[in-house]
Amino acid sequence: MGRTKKEVSLLKWGEGNVTTKRGSTRLYYDFRYFDERVEISTGLVDTPENRRKAMAWLIRQRERMEDGTFRFSEAFPGASEEKKTHFSRLEGSINLSKPNHILFGDYVSRWYREVWEHHPSASKKVDEKSAIDYWITPFFGNKTFFEINSVVMGDFIRSLKHREGNKAGQPLSRKRVANILLPLRSIWRDACDEYRWELPDPFKNVPKQLPRNETVDECLDEVTDGEMRRIEGTRDTLRFEEFMAYLGNMDPWYRPVAELWMLTGMIPSEMAGLTHFHIKDGYLFVRRSVSRGVEKAGGKTTYRRREIRITATIQRVLDELTARTDGKRLVTLKSGKPLTPTEFYDAWVKAEKKAGLRHRRPYCLRHSFAAWALAIEVDPNRLVRMMGHGSKQMVYEVYGNYVEGLEMDKEKILGYFGQDFVTAETKKAA
DSSP states (O other): OOOEEEOOOSSOTTSOEEEEETTOOEEEEEEEETTEEEEEEEEEESOHHHHHHHHHHHHHHHHHHHHTOOOHHHHOTTSOHHHHHHHHHHHHHHHTTSTTTOBHHHHHHHHHHHTGGGOSOHHHHHHHHHHIIIIIHHHHTTSBGGGOOHHHHHHHHHHOBOOSSTTTTSBOOHHHHHHHHHHHHHHHHHHHHHHTOOOOOTTTTHHHHSOOOGGGGGGHHHHHHHHHHHHHGGGOOOOHHHHHHHHHHSOTTTHHHHHHHHHHOOOHHHHHTOBGGGEETTEEEEOEEEETTEEEESOSSGGGSEEEEOOHHHHHHHHHHHHHOSSSBSSBOTTSSBOOHHHHHHHHHHHHHHHTOOOOOTTHHHHHHHHHHHHTTOOHHHHHHHHTOSSSHHIIIIIOSOOTTGGGGHHHHHHHHOHHHHSOOSSOOO
């Protein structure tokens, strides 16, 4: 293949171009799709007018790639069958990641293999599996995640009744229902994390939907709060010293990964998609993700494509990550493969046990990033952009809950994030 002569592109940096090839009078599209370079003929002779037409077409297709409606075989019907089949398979992985296409039962089967197997407590694994197999999967197995809402959750809770013995037909106790909801909540959250769904929380009305217990009606609110803390607690915001304890006891390989998560609010699949090319002009360009071994361009929404200003602390972490990777990827496993949540979870739990901390899921780092930023009075609108959300609703409803004692950590958080984190940006990202 001859060398390509690039023309000035109207697309953003790294998104594609219309080019010519030495020895050919035709124009070519040159772009990246699923992190693979695609060079394919436009079928047009190289003229100024055809260059404009080709570039306008490519810009439209890039927009379709970003919103997930682009189909390679439709755009390039004359491409080889091998290429069309290859990209159709990759596109299928995106189509099937929509909440209305994934059955709860299908996801649980994989969740058992890839998440549940790594649960640190053997006794809890037995209890969780019993609840999932006996109560949860029979009810939710044939429902898609899109169908699971607070109304369906209420139906599920009301269906939880003794199936045999003297109490057959009577509702299960509040405590037992709360225990059944724990693994259900974990599965729901893991699926939303993996696929980056922003679905309405089906658990929001659980306190009102839990069965009443006549012996504790007088302290109903207190019992409900306690039960809900158990359901929510694994994502509680970290205090400053707790985070430092995690770092101090963590495998050195994963320590900068935890720091980058805390400093940016990025999720593992986004960190796994980072390359050296995404560091440019003082910004970290969030453009790709890697989930379950599949690389995706863009994000679930246009808001996921964002630029994060590189502060001095973030630069320190990036320097550490860059120095140890020979390839293009910044955040990898020790093997050099893209970061996966499972391996990081193992390192996280080991650090947690060494430090004597109560269990939290690593995703609490994203919650902590938001809560810490709010604690040091970062503009919520700016925080929304940094986290890749479309509105302030998520910030206020999910991350904005008051955290007891966090105000006492304000100076330490500011010292760790750095003054340049809160200072208004003086330039706009490209």
